[in-house]
């Protein structure tokens with residue numbers, strides 16, 4: 001069954017505590033944290049200080065998606081802030097394998113994300129260390145964009161490589177996930193659906209139904 005990871009990027013930050021609690025009560029599985037630096041992506045969000053403050057609000061795992069240059073520099077701070085999973089972008093790293101080793105040494109789950117233009121050919125050489133492979137299905141930086149169709153093929157390729165190489169990473173899909181695109185994403189082999197505007201665009205009272213419906217598609 002697909003796991004749901006609402007991204008607080010689209011939450012109402014004036015009611016952030018309630019929004020985070022609604023993630024848990026909706027039956028979602030993870031809290032997705034979009035960390036942006038205004039350098040790797042053309043937007044800025046929040047950093048480890050905020051993550052540490054919101055950590056006590058839920059027992060759900062924190063899935064940090066680092067859209068920042070030089071991610072290694074900040075990994076210990078996000079680990080210390082209470083993130084269970086840290087994902088870095090392949091495009092930001094000269095030494096991706098070493099960075100994944102570093103995250104694993106800290107006792108965390110490690111993920112790699114790829115922008116829409118980045119191919120998955122490198123996966124056989126680092127996928128054994130990964131707990132997560134996050135396919136960007138929009139250009140990172142903003143919520144509410146349209147799903148880029150070529151992501152579906154990439155999900156399928158990542159699943160094929162996992163099968164062929166005997167790896168265990170979960171495949172996460174991020175960007176433009178909604179009722180329309182979910183069936184295709186699930187069919188392609190996604191294990192985790194990140195949802196920003198679709199989840200937070202609904203009133204809190206309707207979010208459990210949204211999660212239930214999404215999970216029912218994948219039954």
Ligand code: DX5
Nearest residue numbers: 007140141143144176196197
């Ligand atoms: C975009 C972020 C996404 C974003 C998705 O750079 O990585 O996690 O929140 O938003 P939606 O679901 O609205 O496309």
Ligand code: ZN
Nearest residue numbers: 034065174194
């Ligand atoms: Zn994200």
